[in-house]
Each structure stands twice: as C-alpha cells, then as structure tokens.
Amino acid sequence: MIIILIILHLRIKGIGHKKIFSCDSNFPINSYPDKVYINGYQQDNVNYSYNLNQTNNFIELIWYNLISNCQNMFFQCSDITEIDLSNFNTSKVNNMIGMFNGCSSLTSLNLSNFDTSKVEKMNVMFCGCKKLSSLNLSSFDTSNVYQI
Numbered sequence: 496m497i498i499i500l501i502i503l504h505l506r507i508k509g510i511g512h513k514k515i516f517s518c519d520s521n522f523p524i525n526s527y528p529d530k531v532y533i534n535g536y537q538q539d540n541v542n543y544s545y546n547l548n549q550t551n552n553f554i555e556l557i558w559y560n561l562i563s564n565c566q567n568m569f570f571q572c573s574d575i576t577e578i579d580l581s582n583f584n585t586s587k588v589n590n591m592i593g594m595f596n597g598c599s600s601l602t603s604l605n606l607s608n609f610d611t612s613k614v615e616k617m618n619v620m621f622c623g624c625k626k627l628s629s630l631n632l633s634s635f636d637t638s639n640v641y642q643i
Contacts, residue, residue, distance in 0.1 A: 501561065501584045503528070505554040506577035508600070509547055515554050517570040518543040521592070526564055528556040561587040566616070571597035579605040586610045592642070597623040604630060611635045616642040 507513055515531070516522070531538040532555040533545060565588050569575060575598055591611070595601065596619050604627060611617075617640050621627065 501558040502582045503556040503558075504577075504579040504582075505556070505575055507547060507552045507554055507574050508550055508576050509552075509574045510550065511546065512544055513547050513552075513574045514544040514572045515575070516543050516556070517567045517572065519567040519570040519593075521567045522570065523564055526562045526568070529559045530557040531555070532557075563587045564590045565594045566590045566592045567596065568594050569596075569598050573597060573599045576600050577603040580609055581605045581607045584610070585614075587613065589613050590616045591620050592616045593619045593622065595621050595624055598627075599623055599625055602626045602628070606631065607634065609634060611637065611640075613639060615639050618642050 505515060507515060516527070527541050527543070529541065531541050531545070533547065534549065534553055538545060561584055565585070569578070570593055578595075578598075578601065588610075591614050595604070601624050604624075614637070617637070621630070
C-alpha cells in the first residue's frame with residue numbers, strides 16, 4: 496500500500512476561535528485533512544476552526560489521499576495571512592471555485608508546483624484577497640478551464 500502524504504502550511508494571526516479551512520457546504524467533508532497540527536501540536540479533532548492562543552500560529556494540514564474538490568476550501572478564512580501550497584498535490588483537482596474567496600488578510604500565497612492541468616472551474620478563486628499584492632500564476636495550465 497502506497498501512502499501519499501500531502502502537506503499544506505498556513506500562518507494565522509489572532510487569538511480566539513479562528514477558521515483554518517472552510518465549513519462552507521461546497522467544501523466536502525471528505526476533503527477535510529486527516530491530521531491538523533497547530534504550532535507543532537497535533538489536534539484531537541479535524542474540523543474547520545480552532546481556538547488559537549498566540550498572535551502568530553503555524554498550522555500544518557496533512558492529507559493521506561489526493562483530493563479532487565477544493566471549492567471554497569478557505570472561503571471567508573479572513574485570519575489567514577500566509578499559505579504555502581508548494582507541497583500541496585493538486586494533480587487530481589478539477590474544481591477550485593472560490594478556493595481563497597474572502598481571505599482578506601492573506602498577504603503571501605505560494606502556488607509554485609501547483610498543478611492546474613485538470614481544473615475545469617476557477618471562478619472567484621481569489622475574490623476578496625485585498626492584501627495579496629502579487630501572485631505568480633505563470634505555471635497555471637488553464638487549458639481545461641471552462642468556468643472562470
């Protein structure tokens with residue numbers, strides 16, 4: 496049995512109950528990560544929000560299988576400041592609608608090695624990312640996208 500390990504890194508500023516991925520009904524529960532670590536400590540539950548107690552928090556989300564639907568994955572996660580997707584395997588993803596929609600505090604988004612060759616839907620992917628001043632999409636393959 497081969498296990499595929501997919502790791503996503505986030506930085507979130509804030510204290511209190513914060514969303515680290517979407518609870519929107521369009522982000523399927525079977526796409527939730529298998530493990531969640533906050534500042535190096537494994538969390539007991541894998542859900543969409545956690546009580547954070549520091550101003551800068553390092554979040555690690557881990558999947559053991561590839562996912563195909565990233566629709567609204569970080570929808571309205573307004574406390575996320577950085578996302579590193581350089582190790583996130585998106586080779587099976589076909590839907591990225593609203594993936595970062597409403598991430599109003601996002602200042603850094605690493606999309607290097609992002610595989611978009613199977614993606615068909617990308618509309619409002621970066622809507623509301625008002626603090627994101629630059630974004631390198633040069634590696635994006637949008638040849639199969641029909642909904643932008």
